[in-house]
Amino acid sequence: MVPLDRLQQITERFEYLEARLASGDTEDFAGISREYSELKPVADEVTAYVQLIADVDEARAMMDDPELRELAVDELPLLEARLPDAEASIKLALLPRDAADAKPAMLEIRPGTGGDEAALFAGDLLNMYRRYAEGRGWTFDLIEYQESELGGVKAVTAHIKGQNVFARMKFESGVHRVQRVPVTESGGRVHTSAATVAVLPEAEEVDIDIPASDLRLDTMRASGAGGQHVNTTDSAVRITHIPTGIIVVSAEKSQHRNREIAMQVMRARLYDLERQKLDDERSADRKSQIGSGDRSERIRTYNFPQGRMSDHRINLTLYKLDQVMQGDLDETIDALTADAQAQMLAEQGL
Numbered sequence: 001m002v003p004l005d006r007l008q009q010i011t012e013r014f015e016y017l018e019a020r021l022a023s024g025d026t027e028d029f030a031g032i033s034r035e036y037s038e039l040k041p042v043a044d045e046v047t048a049y050v051q052l053i054a055d056v057d058e059a060r061a062m063m064d065d066p067e068l069r070e071l072a073v074d075e076l077p078l079l080e081a082r083l084p085d086a087e088a089s090i091k092l093a094l095l096p097r098d099a100a101d102a103k104p105a106m107l108e109i110r111p112g113t114g115g116d117e118a119a120l121f122a123g124d125l126l127n128m129y130r131r132y133a134e135g136r137g138w139t140f141d142l143i144e145y146q147e148s149e150l151g152g153v154k155a156v157t158a159h160i161k162g163q164n165v166f167a168r169m170k171f172e173s174g175v176h177r178v179q180r181v182p183v184t185e186s187g188g189r190v191h192t193s194a195a196t197v198a199v200l201p202e203a204e205e206v207d208i209d210i211p212a213s214d215l216r217l218d219t220m221r222a223s224g225a226g227g228q229h230v231n232t233t234d235s236a237v238r239i240t241h242i243p244t245g246i247i248v249v250s251a252e253k254s255q256h257r258n259r260e261i262a263m264q265v266m267r268a269r270l271y272d273l274e275r276q277k278l279d280d281e282r283s284a285d286r287k288s289q290i291g292s293g294d295r296s297e298r299i300r301t302y303n304f305p306q307g308r309m310s311d312h313r314i315n316l317t318l319y320k321l322d323q324v325m326q327g328d329l330d331e332t333i334d335a336l337t338a339d340a341q342a343q344m345l346a347e348q349g350l
Contacts, residue, residue, distance in 0.1 A: 002090050004053075007046045010094075014043035038097065045093040049086050055079050095344050100201035100275065101167035106268040107158040107199055111148075112175060114193025117182035119152030121302075122195040124325060125176060126156055129169075131327025138162030143261050144250065150183075157265060159202070166201045171336040173199045174299035181304075190305060194298075202264070203271030210270060216240040219255065237262050241270060314339045 017036040025032075056079045062072035109125055111118035133140040139161045146154035160169065177194045185191060218238045236251040237258035248265045250258040301310045307321045309332070316335050318324065324332070 002049070002087060002094070004050070006094070007050060007090075010039070010042060010046050011050075014039050042093045045090050049090040052079065052082060052086050056083065091345055092341060095341060098167070098170075100170075100271075102164055103166045104159065104161040104202040105166045105169050105199050106202055106265060107156075107160055107169065107172075107197070109153060109156050109198075110196045111153065112194035112196050114178075114191065116148065116150050116152065117178075117185075117191055118193040118195055119148035119154060120150060120183065121176075121178045121193050122153040122156070123148075123151065124178075125195055125197060126153055126158070128325050128327055128329070129158070129160075129172075132329045133160050133162070133327075135327050136162060136168070138165060143265070159264075166199070167337075168333055169199045170201075171333060171340070172197050172299075174297045177298055177301045179301065179303045179305070198272075200268040200272040201275070203267040208267055208271045208274065210241070210267065214242050215266075216242060217259070239263065239266055241266060244270070244273065246270065246273075311336065 014036070017032055017039065020032050021029075021036060056076070059072045059076040059079055062068040063076065065072075107129060109122050109129075111122040114121070130140050141159045141161075142156065143159050144155065144157040146156070148154050175194050175196055177192060179190055179192050181188055182191050182193070216239070218240070220236045220238060235255040235258060236249065237255060238247060238249045239259075239262045240247050246266065246269050248262045248269070250261040250265070297313075299311065299313055301308075301312070302321060302325070303310070304321060306319070308317060308319050309321050309324045310317045311332055314335055316332060318331065320328070
């Protein structure tokens with residue numbers, strides 16, 4: 001059973017926030033409103049759970065009353081049957097929230113080993129995530145796109161906005177491996193190639209402070225498509241974060257827009273780096289990569305001859321690769337989320 005004193009603390013805090021908002025107190029109104037909104041779902045779960053416990057206790061007491069015993073015999077089993085699910089729900093509600101879960105995300109995809117086939121696979125992953133975003137009603141905007149000679153992807157960065165984007169996408173970071181016969185292979189042999197996916201929570205200026213002295217900004221000539229479309233102005237922007245050596249380049253037509261894009265990506269990368277450091281400090285004694293964003297970890301294999309997708313972190317195998325590549329990712333992401341929650345519950349001792 002969840003400690004009732006802990007639930008009482010949550011209820012008292014929620015009632016305090018509610019009273020502050022009702023009083024019209026404008027001091028730190030934004031902060032109080034945000035905390036109230038984040039706490040309300042938890043408070044609702046607490047209220048429902050505490051009420052169920054009270055109903056169970058009342059029904060058990062009725063068993064000792066001859067006049068009410070018959071009613072209790074009918075009600076008590078039904079109430080007790082609801083307890084396991086209610087307790088599971090309240091435990092999940094009490095888990096610490098990742099502050100980045102509600103944020104938009106920056107999606108970066110790069111081909112790995114495999115040459116042209118890896119670039120084509122990177123393009124397939126881009127389409128898979130675009131379809132997944134569209135299915136959830138998110139907006140999916142490309143902010144960098146470099147195409148390979150065969151129509152694959154050399155490098156791509158996308159900005160995804162919507163409800164709980166990072167919460168759903170954060171488990172996608174890592175190395176994705178494909179096994180299939182490449183279009184470039186005349187012998188019909190199955191090849192193994194890979195692409196790297198990074199999902200970064202979008203960071204605002206309030207999330208991370210970047211001193212101007214830590215940045216070096218260079219402008220350079222952007223490469224055009226050839227012929228009359230060659231860009232002859234120094235519009236491309238390269239920003240280097242001197243302490244870490246992180247480099248971000250944006251090569252759109254507008255230099256002003258390039259600075260905005262490059263700084264947006266730079267903030268996301270540095271914010272993610274800080275999150276990585278904190279996660280490493282908290283998780284030094286465990287090896288789980290779920291949610292850690294380890295870019296070198298092979299997380300998933302897409303086997304086309306067998307129509308199979310395997311996620312190696314949770315030993316999940318689905319024989320519906322066609323649907324997965326069309327953006328049907330909810331089953332996999334739900335399983336990854338549940339596994340991460342189970343680990344957190346164990347760590348919290350709940």
